[in-house]
Amino acid sequence: MTNPASAKTVHIETFGCQMNEYDSELIRAILRKEGFAFTEDKERADIVLMNTCAVRENAHNRVYGHLAELKAIKKQRPLIVGVLGCMAQNLKKELTETEPIVDVLVGPDAYRQLPNLLNRAIESQEQGFLQKVIAVDLSEYETYEDILPERAEGVNAWIAIMRGCDNFCTFCVVPYTRGRERSRDPQGVIREAEQLIAQGFKQITLLGQNVNSYRFGDWDFARLITAVANLPGIERVRFTSPHPKDFPPALLDAVAGHPKICKHIHLPLQSGNDRILDLMNRTYTRREYLALVEEIRRRNPEIALTTDIICGFCSETEDEFLDTYRTVEAVGYHSAFIFKYSERKNTIAARKYRDDVPDAVKADRVARLVDLQKRMSLRKNRELLGRTVEVLVEGDAKRSPSQWMGRTDGNITVVWEKDGLETKPGDLVPILIQDASATTLFGQPVIRGGF
Numbered sequence: 001m002t003n004p005a006s007a008k009t010v011h012i013e014t015f016g017c018q019m020n021e022y023d024s025e026l027i028r029a030i031l032r033k034e035g036f037a038f039t040e041d042k043e044r045a046d047i048v049l050m051n052t053c054a055v056r057e058n059a060h061n062r063v064y065g066h067l068a069e070l071k072a073i074k075k076q077r078p079l080i081v082g083v084l085g086c087m088a089q090n091l092k093k094e095l096t097e098t099e100p101i102v103d104v105l106v107g108p109d110a111y112r113q114l115p116n117l118l119n120r121a122i123e124s125q126e127q128g129f130l131q132k133v134i135a136v137d138l139s140e141y142e143t144y145e146d147i148l149p150e151r152a153e154g155v156n157a158w159i160a161i162m163r164g165c166d167n168f169c170t171f172c173v174v175p176y177t178r179g180r181e182r183s184r185d186p187q188g189v190i191r192e193a194e195q196l197i198a199q200g201f202k203q204i205t206l207l208g209q210n211v212n213s214y215r216f217g218d219w220d221f222a223r224l225i226t227a228v229a230n231l232p233g234i235e236r237v238r239f240t241s242p243h244p245k246d247f248p249p250a251l252l253d254a255v256a257g258h259p260k261i262c263k264h265i266h267l268p269l270q271s272g273n274d275r276i277l278d279l280m281n282r283t284y285t286r287r288e289y290l291a292l293v294e295e296i297r298r299r300n301p302e303i304a305l306t307t308d309i310i311c312g313f314c315s316e317t318e319d320e321f322l323d324t325y326r327t328v329e330a331v332g333y334h335s336a337f338i339f340k341y342s343e344r345k346n347t348i349a350a351r352k353y354r355d356d357v358p359d360a361v362k363a364d365r366v367a368r369l370v371d372l373q374k375r376m377s378l379r380k381n382r383e384l385l386g387r388t389v390e391v392l393v394e395g396d397a398k399r400s401p402s403q404w405m406g407r408t409d410g411n412i413t414v415v416w417e418k419d420g421l422e423t424k425p426g427d428l429v430p431i432l433i434q435d436a437s438a439t440t441l442f443g444q445p446v447i448r449g450g451f
């Protein structure tokens, strides 16, 4: 039988988190092996796949917006439309019943089946059937261990070391869309990291929905990140996203002390009020969270902290919001992702609680917190004025090709004029910080070897 894929070109659009970016790289590798080709231009694609996110309302709405665009293309010519990832998993019924243009629905644990499913969709379209092809079973074991993702060239590469989540925060769909926690064999992770270093990547980010709960036999996350950071040729190792409950002393020591592990911890707070934290099932109190912050800073005050916060969770009062506000003031994050609570279908919160904080109140709380965070970010960034920091060059600055853009160890963006020296992406450059906004540091290179 001829492979219907042989002449088919795929366009992939990715929404949501870094895990989805990584999964799109996996999907490219799986499809490439089976003869599919790729295009960046969806107008020229035979197949458009949307790798979706169900965590935030914004990403969810963007997917529906793109589906409307694809509807117009599909009226003019044959096109296979696939919805992959968390929305496919979480909204399969809704997408099956209300979106006739969706031909293929594939959840995060079924990507190995994608070539066959696409071939079936192509065949049924060629034969004039309108039949959806669906694979959304969750697996207790799938880690795509043997598949090397097809990565774009660059400075940073991601490695997913674990998948799924067992925490069941009440607002979150991930445990339902990505299933139970499972960790990869550490030897496979280390081999993949060695290959990336050999390909020229300077920074590796270890990824997982709950990355620091990694466990494989007697390997925990502290052991794994230290092993990756010890590999010859690596410059920086990062990790995301951790849960505050999984920071044993060995991990704090590794982050604080290992020269190749970035001095940055993303520590999702979500709320600074104990009643709301309990309703969210976050399993820590404000006091425990602040004690962890203290432990981190006691080991190394240079570690930059960032966070995620939800405003207006079910039944949150003004006083409870103010507890969050005061916690943000007390911690002094470098930056924060601040969101209005939006109910996600099939979560515990959607089933048990009422989404009863008015939208205007949520928006007002977000605005106040964003305003506070901007001032705190500016203050933190100004602390670096006059200091020389090591910056990993990522590429041209967004606003001007005559400037470089890179990041500090603490993940703060730095911009500087190109200096005529032979700087290139992937270099580590010492930069004297001369100016700071809330989001960006500005400076100039100091003479090489000047640390």
Ligand code: SF4
Binding pocket: 165, 166, 167, 168, 169, 172, 173, 174, 175, 209, 210, 243
């Ligand atoms: S830790 Fe909580 S917020 Fe994070 S993925 Fe798991 S359930 Fe979702």
